[in-house]
Structure formats: C-alpha cells, structure tokens
Amino acid sequence: MSKTAEPAAQRALPGRKAQAARNDELILAAARDVFLAEPKAPISAVAERAGVGISALYRRYPGKEDLLRTLCYSGLRRYNAEAEAALENTDGWAALVDFLQRVVDADVHSLAVHLAGTFTADESILPDVMRSAELNDELLRRARESGTLRPDVTVADLGLILEACAAVSLPDPERTTQLRRRVLALLTDGLAATGDLPGPPPAAGEFAHRWQRRDQ
Template identity: 80%
Template structure:
C-alpha cells in the first residue's frame, strides 16, 4: 500500500502508532486474501503473507478467531459506509442501484460467503448489525417510493443479491469484477420487473445459523 493510499486515521499519529496502524492494515489485507482462498488456513499463513513475524501477529490478535472476527467486523463497517455514501449522493431508485454497485465493488459479501461459521461473533457486532438493517430499510423505502421497485421485494432480499454476486470468483480479479457487475445488472432488472415473486423474503435470523461454528 502506498503512502497516498493510507487511511485518514493514520495521518497525524505519532510514529509508533502510525506504524502499528499500517502493520494492522497489512495484516488484515493479508488475512482477507488468505482466508477467502482457504478459510481453514492456519494463522501462520497470514503472518507469512503479511511479511510479519508470528509473534508480532499474536500480539495484535491472540488467536485465529480474533482475526476472523475483526476481518468480518471491518467488512460490516464497510457495508454500512457504502450504504451511507449511497444515501448521501442519490435518492429514490438510484440510491438502491448505487448502493448495490458500491457493495459489490467493495467485495464485502465474499466474507459472508466464505467465513460464516468459522468463528463465533460477539456482542461487538450488534450495533453495526442493527445499523446495517436500518440503512437497508431506508434504501428499500426510497426505491419503493420511486414506484420502480417490484412488489414484494424486502430489504432482506438485498443480502441474497449481494451474496449471489460474491459467489462469482475467477482467477482473474478484473474479470471477476466484470462478471459480478454483469450479474448485478441482470438482478437489478429483476428488482424492477412485474409479477409475483415465489415465496416470501428471508425472515429475520433465517440465515443466522450460518454464523455458528460447526460442531466438531
């Protein structure tokens, strides 16, 4: 990551804290690459990918679950940030399309597709989870008011759309992004189509079981 790509939080920090923040970004970026490729990979693979010693990694993250939890928590925060950005910059139907494009491009839901069930979430997730629900409801409400949203579409349906796009993965990242945008365009057309949808939308908590680690 270049100096121009640093997150605002790093600017103005004392030397050691700034370096620690940069190291943490490097570790999380490496963890994302490693665990999306192989969720069962050992934490040592993250240290190797990040170019840091295993002891340095353990000082920041006592165990693999802590690292996975932080990775997914950051993904949830990114989802909310993209939703808020879409709500600021557009309205009605356009905010829905902008939001979906933003989240697909940010590749947030790959974390859900690949890492659900690999760690136990804790209460620290709750505020961001509730915020995500509120933002999704606002986005759907605006699209519904525009008159273009298909009858029966619910905020919970957005997760299905985003996970469907995240499931598309090829060795070439550019082609992956292109095909995800292509599929999203098809799905967006479905959001504006006429006709009844088969079955009800996902119920609250219907997919919650995925986040419980499998019994060994």
C-alpha cells in the same frame, strides 16, 4: 490513493503507533486474501503474506478467531458505510442501485459467504448489525417510494443478490469484477426492468478452472 500514501490519521500517529497501524492494515488485507481462499488456513499464513512477524500478529490478535471476527466486523462496517454513501442520493431507486454496485465492487459479501460460522460473534457487533438493518430498510423504503422497485422485494432479497454476485470468482480479479457487475445488472433488472448489461458475456470455458483439483 497510491500504495505508498497513508491515511491522514495514520500519518498523525507517533512512530510506533503509526507502524502498528500500518501492520494492522497489512494483516487485515492479508487475512482477507488468505481466508477467502482457504478459511481453514493457519494464522501463520497471514503473517507470511502480510510480511510481518508472527509475534507482531499475535500482539494484535491473540488467536485466529479474533482475527476472523475483526475481519468480518470490518466488512459489516464497510457495508454500512457504502449504504450511507448511497443514501446521499435523493433518488430512491438510484440510491439502491448505487448501494448494490458499491457493495459488489467492495466484495464485502464474500466475507459472509466464506467465513460465516468460523468464529463466535460477540455483542460488540450489535450496534453495527442494528445500523445495517436501519440502512437496509431505508434503502428499500425510498426505492419503493420512487415507484420503480417491485413492492414484494424484501431486505433478504438484497442478500440473495449480493451472495449471487459474490459467488462469481475467477483467477483474474478484473474479469471477476466485470462478471459480477454483469450478474448484478441482470439481477437488478429483476427488481425493475431497466438498464443495460455492462461488460462482455462469459467466454466459453471461462469457469473450467473450478473443476481442477486443488491438490495438483
């Protein structure tokens, strides 16, 4: 979809509601960028990045915690959507690999890694949490039945794999994606010794930027 294209449901909304929907998309995208970079950033930084007035932001999200909660909840729903899409593949092993690749490319797990503990969860997320557990169990069940997955792998192991991939972060988004896919391929080989490693290996000094002080 191009940057100027709009979802069909959004185009069908009347003027003010369509604008509100566009603002909400801008706000959530900006919040993701801002809070992944600095979880303690003020909510005004989100409004500035989104290009919306602070009053428009507060009309939708009364406080920072409400915004963080919505952002993380949307991440879980994206996680579930990727799992459901992967499960359309009848090959249990291929479905599991496809799921991991989808979630890593969507960078869903960074939200959990960076924002966990920054807001109070409420009961509205419980149905999505339960759905996530069901999907994870089904992915592993099918992968085991395929005969490829190690029998001792658990759902928690999938979380470790996704967290390891999310930990790879460089200033260049494209290079970040390349290396996350490489790490995922290495870790997937630990689940079953198959597959080729995508992308080139890390270059010398490629991670040196992390040692630079942020206040300079």
